[in-house]
Amino acid sequence: xxxLSIASSxxxxxQLNVEVISNNIANMNTTGFKRQRAxxxxxxxxxxxxxxxxSSDAGTxxxxxxxxxxxxxxASVYRIMxxxxxxxxxxxxxxxxxxxxxxxxxxxxxDTAYTRAGSFSTNAEGQIVTPDGYAVEPGINIPTDATKxxxxxxxxxxxxxxxxxxxxxxxxxxxxxxxxxAGLDSQGSNLYLETAxxxxxxxxxxxxxxxxxxxxxTLETSNVNAxxxxxxxISAQRAYEMxxxxxxxxxxxxxxxxxxxxx
Amino acid sequence: MENALLVGLSAQMALRRNMEIIxxxxxxxxxxxxxREAPVFEELMVPVDDATSSVAEISFVRDWGVxxxxxxxxxxQTGSPLDVAVEGTGFLIVRTAEGERYTRDGHLKLDAQGRxxxxxxxxxxxDGGEITIPxxxxxxxxxxxxxxxxxxxxxxxFRVVAFPPxxxxxxxxxxxxxxxxxxxxxxxxxxxxxxxxxxxxxxxEMTKMIEVLRAYQHSTETLNATDDMIRRATQRLGEVKx
Numbered sequence: 001x002x003x004l005s006i007a008s009s010x011x012x013x014x015q016l017n018v019e020v021i022s023n024n025i026a027n028m029n030t031t032g033f034k035r036q037r038a039x040x041x042x043x044x045x046x047x048x049x050x051x052x053x054x055s056s057d058a059g060t061x062x063x064x065x066x067x068x069x070x071x072x073x074x075a076s077v078y079r080i081m082x083x084x085x086x087x088x089x090x091x092x093x094x095x096x097x098x099x100x101x102x103x104x105x106x107x108x109x110x111d112t113a114y115t116r117a118g119s120f121s122t123n124a125e126g127q128i129v130t131p132d133g134y135a136v137e138p139g140i141n142i143p144t145d146a147t148k149x150x151x152x153x154x155x156x157x158x159x160x161x162x163x164x165x166x167x168x169x170x171x172x173x174x175x176x177x178x179x180x181x182a183g184l185d186s187q188g189s190n191l192y193l194e195t196a197x198x199x200x201x202x203x204x205x206x207x208x209x210x211x212x213x214x215x216x217x218t219l220e221t222s223n224v225n226a227x228x229x230x231x232x233x234i235s236a237q238r239a240y241e242m243x244x245x246x247x248x249x250x251x252x253x254x255x256x257x258x259x260x261x262x263x
Numbered sequence: 264m265e266n267a268l269l270v271g272l273s274a275q276m277a278l279r280r281n282m283e284i285i286x287x288x289x290x291x292x293x294x295x296x297x298x299r300e301a302p303v304f305e306e307l308m309v310p311v312d313d314a315t316s317s318v319a320e321i322s323f324v325r326d327w328g329v330x331x332x333x334x335x336x337x338x339x340q341t342g343s344p345l346d347v348a349v350e351g352t353g354f355l356i357v358r359t360a361e362g363e364r365y366t367r368d369g370h371l372k373l374d375a376q377g378r379x380x381x382x383x384x385x386x387x388x389x390d391g392g393e394i395t396i397p398x399x400x401x402x403x404x405x406x407x408x409x410x411x412x413x414x415x416x417x418x419x420x421f422r423v424v425a426f427p428p429x430x431x432x433x434x435x436x437x438x439x440x441x442x443x444x445x446x447x448x449x450x451x452x453x454x455x456x457x458x459x460x461x462x463x464x465x466x467x468e469m470t471k472m473i474e475v476l477r478a479y480q481h482s483t484e485t486l487n488a489t490d491d492m493i494r495r496a497t498q499r500l501g502e503v504k505x
Contacts, residue, residue, distance in 0.1 A: 001279065003286035010290030017293060037341075039370045039382055040294040042287075044435035048280075049328070064303070064328030067433055068280065069287035072294055075382035075436070078370065080343050179398050180373040199375035202398060210400065239292045242465055246286040249476045253282065256483040257275075260490070 002070070003250040009071030010243035013040050016074050017236040024224045025233075032117035032190055033222035034079050035229075041075040081181045084223040086215060092149045093120040093128065096220040099212025101175030104137040104203070105130055105191060112137060114176055114201070117190035119219055128157075128171075132189055140171030153213040155206040175211045176201035266311075266321050267489040273323040274482045277304050280326050281475050288463045289472075296336065296367035296437055297461035299468075303328045333428050336462035338454065344403050345371045345379070348457040353423035353448030356388040357381055357438060363388070365424065365445070367459055368437035379411070383436060389419030405455040423448045 020038045027033040048066040086096055095118030102114035123129045126142045146159040155173030183197030194201055207213045281302050291297040305327040308320045338348050347369035354365035374380045379387050379394040386393040400413045409421035424445035431439045
């Protein structure tokens with residue numbers, strides 16, 4: 001009975017939908033998190049009677065034919081790169097990107113990862129690092145005797161050294177953009193990796209054409225909207241339930257058929 | 264006597280087909296741009312070649328076709344600038360390895376070359392071929408006539424086409440093939456940041472499912488009753504002493 005497998009494909013799709021929604025809700029307070037969305041496609045169709053086939057010697061043709069679908073599949077889980085809200089933190093090493101771009105992070109393996117979560121701090125050597133201790137690229141060192149750190153819109157890091165009247169430039173943040181940001185590979189820990197689908201990274205200074213600007217003392221919150229997620233969760237749950245009803249109805253039909261052979 | 268069994272069988276086969284189509288509709292309740300389908304059945308009259316019979320013809324049931332309901336699904340705001348919904352009867356054109364295909368699923372994306380593509384990576388076509396967004400572009404605007412523009416000017420205009428509904432066949436992956444040449448769609452608008460949801464109405468499908476289930480049950484009972492009759496007739500006739 002085909003409707004059993006069709007309905008189970010529907011249940012699988014809705015299960016994945018619920019998984020994506022629950023991950024969005026779980027990351028509601030994750031800095032720089034971008035919500036995801038499951039997208040579905042219908043599966044192949046089976047032509048039982050093709051339309052356009054002649055139905056008589058007089059040349060009449062079948063106008064609609066019989067096409068039976070075979071269910072649903074997940075086409076993609078798409079990341080929506082919409083800007084999150086700005087949250088003031090007053091921490092000098094909290095940076096938010098307003099507009100396009102990613103910070104570049106050097107992984108322990110030597111590879112470069114990309115992130116929008118700008119909750120940085122300094123390590124024992126005064127280098128600016130992520131919460132995991134990975135250094136920001138290009139490396140920026142804050143002298144240990146610095147009394148004040150200012151990071152402007154364009155990513156220039158100025159420090160006020162003890163006993164000095166003027167600020168000195170300690171480094172420069174740059175940003176990376178991709179032709180297809182949704183094609184980046186999520187690594188967890190708010191990190192993304194470049195893929196063949198995302199295109200290669202284009203680096204540039206914040207504020208130049210096509211790049212966002214930095215905001216010091218601010219963090220980008222996740223772009224998850226609780227109301228949307230909860231409503232999607234409810235509809236996914238109901239859709240799952242309906243597909244399971246189809247399974248039980250098909251099962252009942254099969255049972256009736258099986259009962260024909262009593263006596 | 265066996266005719267009753269065969270009529271019941273034809274009914275059950277039609278009901279199973281109906282159930283398959285209902286379950287495909289329900290499985291695709293979250294598929295954007297999906298159009299629900301419904302089977303059409305017809306009565307098949309077969310003459311009875313028996314002078315003693317009280318009826319001249321027996322009616323069987325036969326599935327005759329599948330009708331596709333092309334009404335628009337509800338539009339949903341998504342906030343993603345690359346989501347487009349087609350309002351009206353039009354379709355977007357997608358270039359696949361098998362040739363041009365048509366879709367109403369507007370979940371578009373940019374690929375690594377900056378082309379506008381579908382979830383499968385097939386480019387969506389404009390009047391002048393593929394639509395490429397120059398790198399580093401922040402804002403993409405899609406006007407209601409399908410013109411895609413950026414700060415660097417117009418990148419292309421979606422070709423939105425229409426077909427007589429009967430000429431289209433579903434290919435899966437939210438794509439349609441058409442047996443006739445497309446004509447430019449009229450009274451059609453392209454809406455940015457919106458998605459057309461599936462036009463499946465769960466309430467209707469669930470109700471139909473219950474109907475099918477009960478009809479199947481009834482025809483099973485008819486088959487059982489007929490089977491009983493045949494068995495009893497055989498038993499009684501066997502008891503007749505010659």
